[in-house]
Amino acid sequence: MQKHPDADAFVREYLTRPTDATLRLVFADWLEETGVSHNAAWAHFIRLRDEAERYGSDSDERLELLRQADKYVPKIRAQLTIAASLFVGYPKSLVQLLPAPNITVRLTNYTIPRGVLELVPESVARENLVLPLDAQERTLLVAAADPHDCDTAQKLEFILDRDIVFVGALRADVQDAINRDYGRTETESVDSVLVDFADPVWDYFPYRSSLELAPETSPPIVALVNLILTEALNLRADRILLYPDIEALGIRYRIDGEWVERDPAPIRLLNPITTRLALRGQIDPNHIFAQPFGMELLTGAFVIRVHERRFRLRVTVQPSPDGPTTQIDIARDGDN
Known part of the structure; x- marks a missing residue:
């Protein structure tokens, strides 16, 4: 089995080929072997997410495996900061490695497609400090100042009639991007x-x-x-x-x-x-x-x-x- 001197070294390697599922599972083995409880939780998360991919998107087996994986999320300490363009390019593979809220994206030099920006009204973006990054099938990828805000995620799912994936971004970066991309600096109310x-x-x-x-x-x-x-x-x-x-x-x-x-x-x-x-x-x-x-x-x-x-x-x-x-x-x- 391939060994990694530390988790950072593995993640750097993984980001060069993020679709490599075998590499993720090798890393899960290494994490468990460390004997550290939060690493073991991370290992269980990776394996359960990988197993869930073997079933249909709406199958009971898949939903149960994802539910089990979510139980380990609060115990995972690892954080990852990457360019927004990298996350948008490989969202599925990256959330197989880490829970989406544990990923922070850099918004500098990232251009949001106009059609994606129009999915979220400016007032909603400003009120909740969220920024749509990309729409992929029925899923909307969103950068949020608070990626753990489940209430806002559920509200957006209802408003937009889409599945929502929240990743983190610096509060100031989200605000700057809203001002730049929506083209206005004044705050709107919901009305x-x-x-x-x-x-x-x-x-x-x-x-x-x-x-x-x-x-x-x-x-x-x-x-x-x-x-x-x-x-x-x-x-x-x-x-x-x-x-x-x-x-x-x-x-x-x-x-x-x-x-x-x-x-x-x-x-x-x-x-x-x-x-x-x-x-x-x-x-x-x-x-x-x-x-x-x-x-x-x-x-x-x-x-x-x-x-x-x-x-x-x-x-x-x-x-x-x-x-x-x-x-x-x-x-x-x-x-x-």
Whole structure:
């Protein structure tokens, strides 16, 4: 068996060929032989992650092995700092070696693709000090000032409808990158994310004879809809109302029996937001926008998970020539 004088020497060698699974397993053997408890935890983590790769992505066996590997994460002391470009090039291989939060990336000279940057609204990035690095299939790689912040990771998973992998980055580096890449230095509130969608002139009547459906995976609309839902849940609202209000899309939350008016959105967003909610609720959007407009209420429902809690959302849409009104009733899953 190949010996390594220390862990640092191995890691330097591994970074020259990060896809070498055999090298990782050799290192796991060496770690266990040291007799040090935190090294033994690291060795178990590597082996369990390697074994999990033998099973399908959604298999029970894989999920159980990953769960077992996660038990060792708090005991692993090793930290690794690498260029962001290296992590983006080999994320799967690197998180087979170390838990993602134990990896810190250097953001200097790293260019974020514009399409990736647009997945995360600036207000969300600033509020949580997170920076999207790259999107690979349904996974978003994110640099975070606090990579151990599970609440923020879960919130992003819900807002973006993607799996999230957090790695660390220096707080100042994340802030500098947000200022540079988003092109603004002032801080936005959550409400002001709607400004990103504003037009100089709003459409008074945005509907035509046929509906141009917003793609279900349109990142800005998905993010905005999920942001509205997340905010309502965080404020403990039990109902959301979205309605056409002359030249704006009105947004209200019912909190403790009282309606709270939120910042309005441009009226042109009524179409894609309604479409997104309809698709989530298994409602055919063509029934909402078909002309002549019917007065039948269209209903659907879907379940979401936020902070380990399940919520059932019932969607009711009332078509109208002035634009549809959508009501979302919120109940914790299992409530009557």
